[in-house]
Amino acid sequence: MGSFAGTDFYDLDSLLTEEEIMVRDSVRQFVDDRLLPVIEQHYEDATFPMELIPAMADLGIYGATLPTEYGCAGLGSVAYGLAMQELERGDSGIRSFASVQGALVMYPIFAYGSEEQRRKYLPRMAKGEFIGCFGLTEPDFGSNPGGMITRAVETKDGYLINGAKMWITNGNLADVAIVWAKTEGDRIQGFVVEKGTKGYSAREQKRKFSLRASVTSELIFEDCLIPKENILPEAKGLKAALGCLSQARYGIAWGAIGSAMACYCTALEYSKTRIQFDRPIGGFQLLQAELADMVTEITKAQLLCLQLGRLKERDQATFPRVSMAKRNNVAMALEVARRSRDILGANGITSEYPVMRHMCNLESVKTYEGTHNIHTLIIGEAVTGISAYR
Amino acid sequence: MKIVVCLKQVPDSETRVKLDPTGKSLDSAGVSLVVNPYDEYAIEEALKLKEAAGAGEVIILTLGASGAATAIRNALAMGADRGILLKADTANADARAISEALSSTIKELSPDLVLCGKQAIDDDGAQVGPRIAELLGWPCVTVVTKLEISPGKVRAEREIEGGIEVCECALPAVITAQKGLNEPRYASLKGIMAAKKKEILEQDVTLSAPGLVTSSMSLPAGRSAGRMVGSGKEAVPELVRILREEARVI
Incomplete structure (x- = not known):
């Protein structure tokens, strides 16, 4: 009650289902009650509102379109879109956090990962216990990601990754990173890199005038050894x-x-x-x-x-x-x-x-x-x- | 434990209400409807009791037009188990007729506990909870801010002027919820999807003739423009005089 009324000049609500409206209204209320009162301060201080991570998990924001068997909400695409609309009405940085967690980390684990990987990561990510980031962009390769120079060389124990990623949302917060690197024959391959892996570090990129309530980082890989089971089996190619x-x-x-x-x-x-x-x-x-x-x-x-x-x-x-x-x-x-x-x-x-x-x-x-x-x-x-x- | 929560769908408190041409009720056009906020405390409390017990059933009971099913769906999305909508024309209904219809369904359900909001924010009647208790012959504690259930017994704290009263009664009982009882949860996205599959039973009911008839409604008079008394410290004595002598608020 008493929440944001939205903009609906064309009665588009009449094109939405009851569930879609409920999803939007629930996230809308959450944003009004929990996010808007704290966002300006976080923006000014350039801090991410960590206190909202479990609250957004309770709401079911993370990976919301993925199936319920992995602890996700199983939403339709329009309902998910409306949830993102409401989060970004609060702040683009918070929506970015949720997008990265859901669309860029949980989605590839779901779509390209093994069943073991899904079971290991998705339920904990839906609960916000594990935070994810996505490493594709590099300092010299933005619009042209296919030119990436990060390499993964196969060894007897797994893959040895060397390189750097930049402009990575959630980088310093992340427990798990989806990292893209070139393997044999310049084939691009996706890997799951866990926080604490030797040779993997993240450095926060400060002094931003934009997305201040969001963490942006550089990821550095120095002879970072990734076990074979952390390769995303179906994540092949750009x-x-x-x-x-x-x-x-x-x-x-x-x-x-x-x-x-x-x-x-x-x-x-x-x-x-x-x-x-x-x-x-x-x-x-x-x-x-x-x-x-x-x-x-x-x-x-x-x-x-x-x-x-x-x-x-x-x-x-x-x-x-x-x-x-x-x-x-x-x-x-x-x-x-x-x-x-x-x-x-x-x-x-x-x-x-x-x-x-x-x-x-x-x-x-x-x-x-x-x-x-x-x-x-x-x-x-x-x-x-x-x-x-x- | 089986808990029935009585829920009413009311106009959003942000709505600027207008009267319909009869001048006896509100114009429903363009009014967005929500779950009565006090009923949200009742729903939350029922869910918490069920979760604490690890078993039980929370049934949402509503009386109103078919659109009121949306309000039930909201409660199901929060976690209630099923809903019952008593479909009736409430245009001329009074609190007695509504309480009779609700209590006869409650009697069939024979719950351990009935939770209601302390009042609906549209008509502010605050009658339905106590009337249901009266019709069922059960104890009733109103305006409750803390609730503890032990086997067969209720301990409730209620707000009274300047303090708190602690009451005990036997189950089954009717409790009406006040703000402060809890912090209602958001309907989670998972809960909303799960609610689609939960049952809402719709029954047509005929209400008994009202003993109370609304003869007219009117909107409050518009506020008159403010008046500048002056500025700075010098204006304070005059302001105090006006507040005391003209406005009589101090």
Whole structure:
């Protein structure tokens, strides 16, 4: 009760099932009660709200679409998307934490791992007892992950990994890392690396202006010996890594709507109560044009995601389709955040309002998990059949 | 232990209510409905008692229109076992008629304990819990902030003016929940999925004719504009005088 009302100009709730609405409302209430009261301080202090890790586990956020036999919730794709939307309405950093845990670590263990690996990691990760991170990007290989230089050399005891990964969300928090490295013949392979493995270390990347309430780290591998049973048997080739990204991008496309809603609703409320020239500024045509644009763009983004989710439930959310939603929605959210900041004037730059925090976060979200431009090229390739970057 | 929780679906407290054209009830258009917040404490307490005992059943009982099944589903998602919806036209119903219908179902279920919210936040009647107890001939403790169950017995703390009263009674009993009794859990995503498979039994009931009729409803008068008394320390005596003599609040 008394929670965020959301933005639903087109009665999209009527397209959702009862469970989907319940999932959204439960996460919405959680964000209102538990996350919003603490997020500004964590953002300012550049700390992750560790106290929320078990609370989010109780809620069932981690790996929420995976089957119940592994301790997960078994949600449908749209319900999961709505949960991500609400988390990111709180903060992109918290949604990032959940995306990495679920889509980038639990998903590959589920999809590419052995049954022993699933049983070993998934239930504990669903409970938040194990935190995961995902190491693909390297200092010199971002948009071009296939060029990675991290190597895994097979020895009689397992694989010896050498290399470094960068911009790794949850890196320092992680008990388990999914690490991608080149093996014999430059084949890319996924490994499970546990915290404490000799030769594996993480160093936090500080002094960020964005995603401050999220831990970002560099992972370093120096003759790090991984036992053979920690190879993810089906995680072969860059395609497997990109399969994980597709899961995460799907959540981001929904999450961006949450950030946009938080900014738009703040700007809307402000424009109705802020008086200048003896009337609410929302009564001025210039302001109304801003608000009309924002609510229209949010509504379009919602429709993209809703259909993408329905496609995903039919296993038809191809990666160019996911790219379209990620590309559009994040750019839309960033634009909404900037315009909302403008509407709030000087107040918009303070932590009294969530707008500038979302705006700063979204700069990262636009870049990570496939930059805006890379998604442009993925869509370009999908419609022309010609790759612009290979 | 078998526990029945009586639940009412009410307008969200954030809703700005409007009266319907008859002026005798609320306009339901555009009103979002939620589980009565005091009933959430009752649900949580029932779940905690069941978990502590390691066995038992929590049954959600609601009377209302078919849309009230959504509220039951929420309680099932929190962890209750099954629900019963007594479908009835409540437009002219009074607390007696509703309590009669609820208590006759409760009698059939013969639970060890009935938990209700201390009142519904829409009509603030606070009658249904005590009336059910009266109709069943069971003890009733209202406005409870702490509850302990031992074999066959209830120990309850209730809020009274300026303090706490401790009551004991035998089971079966009716308890009405006050804020502070517990912290209601969120419906977990797993719980929401599991709730899909839980049973909600719907029964049509006819309520007895009301003994009490609502003759009219009105919205509170709008607040008049504030008045600036002055600023700085100099304004304090005048402010105190106005608060004392005009507003009579100090």
